[in-house]
Amino acid sequence: MVFTSIVNYVRARGPDEFWRKRKIFKLAAHYIGRRRNCYSIAIRNVHRALVYATKGRKLKKLDMADLWTTRVRAGCEQHGIDYHTFRESLTREDILLSRKTLADLACWEPLTFKSLADIAKIRAENDGINCLSRLENSDGIVSWMLKNKNEY
Amino acid sequence: MSLKRVQQWATFARVWHIYDAAWQNPFDSAKLLRKHLMGMHKPIYHPLNDCGDHVIVINSKYIALPGDEWKKRVYFHHTGYPGGASWTLAWELHTKDPTMILKKAVYNSMAGNLQRRYTMERLHLFPDTEVPENLLKNVSNQLEQLRPKPKRLDHYDENYVKEFPKLIDLPKDYVLR
Numbered sequence: 001m002v003f004t005s006i007v008n009y010v011r012a013r014g015p016d017e018f019w020r021k022r023k024i025f026k027l028a029a030h031y032i033g034r035r036r037n038c039y040s041i042a043i044r045n046v047h048r049a050l051v052y053a054t055k056g057r058k059l060k061k062l063d064m065a066d067l068w069t070t071r072v073r074a075g076c077e078q079h080g081i082d083y084h085t086f087r088e089s090l091t092r093e094d095i096l097l098s099r100k101t102l103a104d105l106a107c108w109e110p111l112t113f114k115s116l117a118d119i120a121k122i123r124a125e126n127d128g129i130n131c132l133s134r135l136e137n138s139d140g141i142v143s144w145m146l147k148n149k150n151e152y
Numbered sequence: 153m154s155l156k157r158v159q160q161w162a163t164f165a166r167v168w169h170i171y172d173a174a175w176q177n178p179f180d181s182a183k184l185l186r187k188h189l190m191g192m193h194k195p196i197y198h199p200l201n202d203c204g205d206h207v208i209v210i211n212s213k214y215i216a217l218p219g220d221e222w223k224k225r226v227y228f229h230h231t232g233y234p235g236g237a238s239w240t241l242a243w244e245l246h247t248k249d250p251t252m253i254l255k256k257a258v259y260n261s262m263a264g265n266l267q268r269r270y271t272m273e274r275l276h277l278f279p280d281t282e283v284p285e286n287l288l289k290n291v292s293n294q295l296e297q298l299r300p301k302p303k304r305l306d307h308y309d310e311n312y313v314k315e316f317p318k319l320i321d322l323p324k325d326y327v328l329r
Contacts, residue, residue, distance in 0.1 A: 053231035067198065075195040113195070 069101035075106030079117035085129050089120035092127065163196060166274075167205045168290040174211040175220055175301045182257035184295065185209065189271050190262070199267075206274045207295070208222060208287055213250035213279040217242060227256065251277035 021039050027049070028035060028042040030080075035045045073083040090097065095116065097105075105113045169188055173181060187193050191203035217225065245252050255277055262268050276287060284296040305313065322328070 070192055070197055071195045074193050074197060077193060078195070103195075110195065 014128060024060040065099065068099040070076065071106050075102075075110075075113050076117065079114060079121070081117055081121050081124065085116065085124050086120045088129065089123040089127070093119055093123050095119070158321055164203060166304065167293055168208065169205055169285075169293045169295050170208045170210065170291045171295040172211055172297055172301075173209050174214040175216050176298055178215045178257045179261075180298050181209075181215075181254065182233045182261040185258050185275065186261045186296065188295065189258070189274050204271055206284060208276045208278070208291060209251075209254060210278050210281050210283060212254045212277050213246075215254060217253075222246075227252075250279040281322075289328070 024039065024040075024043050024046050025036070027046045030036075031042070031045060034041050036042060072086075076086045077084045097116075102113070102116075105116065171181070171185065185207050188207050189204050191197050191201070191205060193205075194203055196203055222243040223241060227240045227242065228237070229240065230237045240248075242253060255272075255275070258275060259268070260273055261305050262271060276283075
């Protein structure tokens with residue numbers, strides 16, 4: 001390549017080494033030992049941390065979705081209705097609430113959630129979805145001890 | 153204010169459940185017990201929220217393993233020394249400690265994190281119906297059994313069995329085994 005201008009003879013070296021490394025050290029500031037002070041070790045760990053962060057953005061959403069399902073399922077069981085029946089019945093009733101909203105209602109507004117469960121139960125009964133649990137029949141009272149112990 | 157305070161106590165209070173393991177599959181029961189031990193049956197559940205309940209399990213001596221698992225299921229143990237491996241069949245383990253199969257089933261059904269040991273401390277296993285009075289007085293709920301407990305033939309009333317409608321009368325010389 002032929003350079004016609006004198007400026008291009010100067011070697012271009014990118015950003016200054018100090019500033020380039022400083023970006024990495026800032027990300028490694030809270031690490032322990034040589035990971036925060038030695039550049040070659042710091043950059044390895046920073047790269048690994050950034051990969052975890054990238055994966056974590058996806059996993060966080062999945063974890064939250066799992067948590068909402070667990071909470072809604074727990075709320076449903078308290079009112080004696082199966083989770084899938086509950087969601088299906090609410091859809092048929094045109095109550096289109098998301099899992100997050102339902103989980104918030106189950107956690108913070110239990111009476112609202114109970115009314116939703118009642119609506120779902122009536123709908124499930126009308127539509128003949130036979131997944132309602134036997135919660136009504138169990139009294140929740142310890143009655144087995146009153147029976148004889150020598151049954152086994 | 154005081155109402156809110158009491159509400160807070162009531163929400164986070166530990167409930168004591170009792171579960172009759174007689175004739176139950178321990179591996180199906182483990183899922184139910186795990187749910188109550190970790191507090192996953194409450195809408196306030198969060199992995200960092202210490203809201204698990206206590207469960208007392210009675211009659212763990214009378215669990216029912218599916219199929220031929222009494223003979224086939226093997227529990228592994230290693231002492232750490234060379235040649236220290238040992239394999240114990242389920243029926244052998246059950247004769248040594250009638251609570252161990254259920255305990256291991258619950259323990260293995262949970263994720264192996266730091267919380268697991270503390271969660272297991274809330275599980276109280278008893279081989280029969282002999283439960284200490286100080287534990288039993290806490291109990292306020294009974295967990296429903298996963299499958300109905302069948303009634304044995306010799307536990308029925310003798311006259312009821314005798315008068316039960318029969319299809320045929322067996323011959324006198326027929327040997328019943």
